[in-house]
Amino acid sequence: MASHTHQEHSGDKLVNAARAALTDAGEQWTEMRADVFAALAARERPASAYDLAESVSTTRGKRVAPNSVYRILDLFVRTNLARRVESANAYVANSHPGCRHDCIFLICDICGQxxxxxxxxxxxxxxxxxxxxxxxxxxxVVELRGTCAACS
Structure with a gap:
């Protein structure tokens, strides 16, 4: 398998790498964008804009519209901070936001991983x-569906 090396980030390092990638792209790292990214990065499974709007609404203590979250997610995909899982209409944080490449998703039909x-x-x-x-x-856009090792 042809691959390349890149640094995988998590936790605060992921947030810092995302902030740097977004500002390097000429965009601002606002509080709302930070909250949406934190909610996305905290998910173990792909999340919809509605899921994220609910999480961010809870964090902020006021309702956040899914349309606002969709606009931020579109920006995150364009700037390589997130990836869209097309078949699930959901998103995952990119654990290496400074690295541009196309990825292949393996999606578990049972648990959604x-x-x-x-x-x-x-x-x-x-x-x-x-x-x-x-x-x-x-x-x-390459997505393969099947059963992950934990579910099989």
Missing amino acids: AVHIDDDRLTGALVTAAREAGFADVRP
Whole structure:
């Protein structure tokens, strides 16, 4: 499997790496964005904007609209702070926000866990095939569903 090395972050190091990546992209790290990222990073499974809006509402002590969370999540995906699990319409924090690559999600049909793996050969081959078919600005979305080791 072709891969590359990158530093995986968690806890405060993940928040600091996310803040740095967002500000390096020319965006501001606001309190609301920090709260949404903290709620996302605290999740062990992919979370929807509604799940995150509920968590952030509880943290802030006032209602936060899912539409506001969706806009922040879109920004996080664009700036590589989060990944969207397309088939679940849910999001996961990117544990290495400074590293840009396409990932492959393995999603458990039983517990909902989503694990990402990197295989640059595979995603690169998909991009090449798409370009040869006349497509530009290709973004591979690869999700495999099955049963994780803990559930099998």
